[in-house]
Amino acid sequence: MEKDNLYQYLLMLGDNSMILGHRLSELCGHGPTLETDIALTNISLDLFGQVRSYFQYAAKLKGGDSSEDKIAFLRYENQHKNVLLVEQPNTDLAHVFTRQFLFDAFHKLLLEDLKTSKDETIQAIAIKSLKEVDYHLRFSAQWMKRLGDGTEESHAKMQTALNHLYPYVYEFFRATDVEKDMKSQGIGVDLEKIQKSYFMMVNDVINASTLTIPETKPRQAEGKIGRHSEQLGYILSDFQYMQRAYPDMVW
Amino acid sequence: MQEGEIHIEHKEIREALFSVTDPEIPVLSVLEMGIVRDVQVENSKVHIKITPTYSGCPAMDTIAQDIKFAVDGKGFETEIELVLAPAWTTDWITVEGRKKLEEYGIAAPLESSLDKRALIDGERIVKCTNCGSTNTEVKSQFGSTACKALFTCKDCLEPFDYFKCLK
Ligand SMILES: [Zn+2]
Numbered sequence: 001m002e003k004d005n006l007y008q009y010l011l012m013l014g015d016n017s018m019i020l021g022h023r024l025s026e027l028c029g030h031g032p033t034l035e036t037d038i039a040l041t042n043i044s045l046d047l048f049g050q051v052r053s054y055f056q057y058a059a060k061l062k063g064g065d066s067s068e069d070k071i072a073f074l075r076y077e078n079q080h081k082n083v084l085l086v087e088q089p090n091t092d093l094a095h096v097f098t099r100q101f102l103f104d105a106f107h108k109l110l111l112e113d114l115k116t117s118k119d120e121t122i123q124a125i126a127i128k129s130l131k132e133v134d135y136h137l138r139f140s141a142q143w144m145k146r147l148g149d150g151t152e153e154s155h156a157k158m159q160t161a162l163n164h165l166y167p168y169v170y171e172f173f174r175a176t177d178v179e180k181d182m183k184s185q186g187i188g189v190d191l192e193k194i195q196k197s198y199f200m201m202v203n204d205v206i207n208a209s210t211l212t213i214p215e216t217k218p219r220q221a222e223g224k225i226g227r228h229s230e231q232l233g234y235i236l237s238d239f240q241y242m243q244r245a246y247p248d249m250v251w
Numbered sequence: 252m253q254e255g256e257i258h259i260e261h262k263e264i265r266e267a268l269f270s271v272t273d274p275e276i277p278v279l280s281v282l283e284m285g286i287v288r289d290v291q292v293e294n295s296k297v298h299i300k301i302t303p304t305y306s307g308c309p310a311m312d313t314i315a316q317d318i319k320f321a322v323d324g325k326g327f328e329t330e331i332e333l334v335l336a337p338a339w340t341t342d343w344i345t346v347e348g349r350k351k352l353e354e355y356g357i358a359a360p361l362e363s364s365l366d367k368r369a370l371i372d373g374e375r376i377v378k379c380t381n382c383g384s385t386n387t388e389v390k391s392q393f394g395s396t397a398c399k400a401l402f403t404c405k406d407c408l409e410p411f412d413y414f415k416c417l418k
Contacts, residue, residue, distance in 0.1 A: 035401065039393035046397060049307025053335060124336035128306055131338065131417045139392050 006119070007061050008081065008178045009188055011071070012224055013122075014054035015082035018072060019232070020103060021047035022239050026090055039139055040096070046132040053125045073243035077233055078226035085168040087223070087231040094147065094154070094161035101140035102165055105202050106172050107133050109194040118186040141205050148209025155210065162206065163214045170218035172198070176225055256345060257282075259290050264297060267321040274310050274317075275396045278355045281314060285343025288334060297327045302339045304417070305397040341417050352414055356380045358402065360416040379404035380411045389413075 024044035031037025055068035086103060090096050111133055114126035147154040173195045175183070182188025206213050223229075242249060259265040259282075268287055269280045281287050281301070289300040299318060303311045315331045322329040341360040344352070349359040358377045376385050384406040392415070394401040399412045 035391035035393070038395070039391055042393040042397055045307035045309070046305060047307070049303070049305060049397075053306060120336075124338070125306075128303075128335050128338040132305060135392055135415070 003061055005178050005181045006187065007058055009182045010054045010058040010061070010122075011079075012081035012178070014051045014058065014071075015080050016086050016103070016107075017047040017054070018051045019080070019082045019235060020086035020099075021045075021051065022235055023086065023088075023090060023099075024096075027096065032093060036093075043100070043136050043139070046129075046136070050125065050129045050132075053121075053128070057121045057125075069243075073240050077228055077236060080228065080232060080236075081224050081226065082228075082232075083168070083171045084219070084221040084223040084229050085165060085171065087229060087235060088165060088168070089231060091161070091164075092157060094157035095165065097140055097143040097147065098158065098161040098165050100136070101144050101205065102169050102202065104133060104137040104140045105205075106169070106194075106198055108137050109197055109201070110189050113189040113194055117188070122187065144205050144209045144211075148206075148211040158209065159211055162211055163216065166214045167216045167219035168221060169198075169202070171221035171223065174221075174224075179224070256285075256343070257288065257290070261290070261292050263325045264290060264292065264322055264327070267325050268318065271314065271317045271321050274313055275398075276352070276355070276357065278351045279344075279348050281318065283345045283348030283351065285339065285345065285348075286314065287318075292327075295327050297322055297329045298332065299329060300332050300334045302334050302337075304339050308397055339417065341414065344414070353378075353380055356411060357399065358411060358413040360414055377402055377413050379407060379409065381409040382407040 021044045024040045024047070027037065028041045028044075029037065031040055051072065052068055055071045058071055059066040059068050085099060088095065088099055108130065111126045111130040114122055115130065117123045117126065144158070148158045149155070150158075173191045175191050179188055179191065183190055203213055259268070265282070268282050268290075271281045273279055273281065273284055273286070276284075284304070286301050286304065287299060288302050289298075291298040299322070301311075301315060301318065311333065315333070319329045319331055344359065352359040358380050377387050377389075378385050379387050379402075381404060384404055386405045387402050388405060390401040390403050390410065392400050394412050394415075398415055398417075400415045401410060402413045403410045
């Protein structure tokens with residue numbers, strides 16, 4: 001049971017990076033400029049690197065014929081534990097940067113806390129990933145400011161994206177049973193503790209971007225227990241295509 | 252010896268490792284990059300620990316294979332283990348490695364011992380690999396590979412790669 005909670009926790013950590021990484025990979029070759037295109041796909045690559053570390057560890061815990069690839073490519077929709085924010089579509093660049101920023105800020109605080117996890121492997125992954133996520137956050141916060149405090153049009157687009165995506169961030173801090181258990185064991189993050197820092201950090205950047213913090217209610221969101229928006233199904237049909245069409249294929 | 256540098260007793264193994272380069276930066280050996288973290292030799296069995304520069308570094312599998320091939324070639328039976336802790340830092344690139352990076356056209360991260368003025372607004376002062384000017388600016392934090400950022404020189408106007416500082 002204990003081992004199972006750790007396994008589920010690893011899926012949650014990995015799925016956030018995997019689904020966001022996939023969303024960013026969809027932009028490969030479609031960025032507005034070469035630099036942005038390369039940056040977004042580089043971030044995707046970092047995220048997938050992190051996913052591999054989480055899933056290799058999860059596969060080891062599970063034993064048997066489990067493997068990182070099976071975990072990544074052969075689960076059903078309701079077995080994915082990512083938050084709904086990361087599966088939201090690449091509507092326009094404003095959505096891409098805003099989604100990235102809202103996640104990066106959480107990701108950074110999460111990893112900073114996991115640096116002292118009692119689980120040695122999670123600790124090592126967190127220390128390694130944090131160095132990368134620092135760059136992600138610098139990139140996305142910079143774009144928030146550039147476009148938010150940019151032209152009238154870019155400002156309006158950013159505000160629309162923010163209004164749409166901000167209600168999703170509350171899901172980060174609604175602890176599931178798995179998260180509560182992991183926290184009590186000193187393995188997982190203390191969500192209450194990082195919540196305050198999160199809103200301070202995020203709202204600071206939103207203000208500096210001359211954008212308005214939306215006064216919307218938190219959105220009903222239960223991705224962490226496997227209830228997803230329709231978006232995830234489309235993502236998985238693309239993401240899992242090769243393994244479903246050609247079972248057990250390898251490179 | 253520099254921080255993070257590892258000592259390899261066995262001359263043949265050291266030479267074999269010096270011949271293996273990062274495919275994305277072919278002038279640097281895996282030793283100069285600081286990717287090789289530990290080498291244990293027991294008779295003909297060698298156990299080598301390597302660590303990735305970035306989590307998603309797509310070259311890691313190739314590097315592991317190349318190392319195995321090179322060391323096996325000296326008559327050993329090599330086992331490679333990928334370790335994540337302690338996490339790789341640009342401080343582990345050797346002095347010789349930094350020099351080679353510069354000559355290759357990739358600006359190297361400054362040594363950590365240099366004074367704090369090297370940091371401006373979280374950015375390091377980076378020397379142009381073409382003309383040596385420090386009047387440079389970051390174009391993009393993300394360059395042609397995960398480990399590089401893109402800079403341009405405001406004096407000679409040339410763009411160049413910078414090996415991103417990871418601490
Ligand atoms: Zn120059």
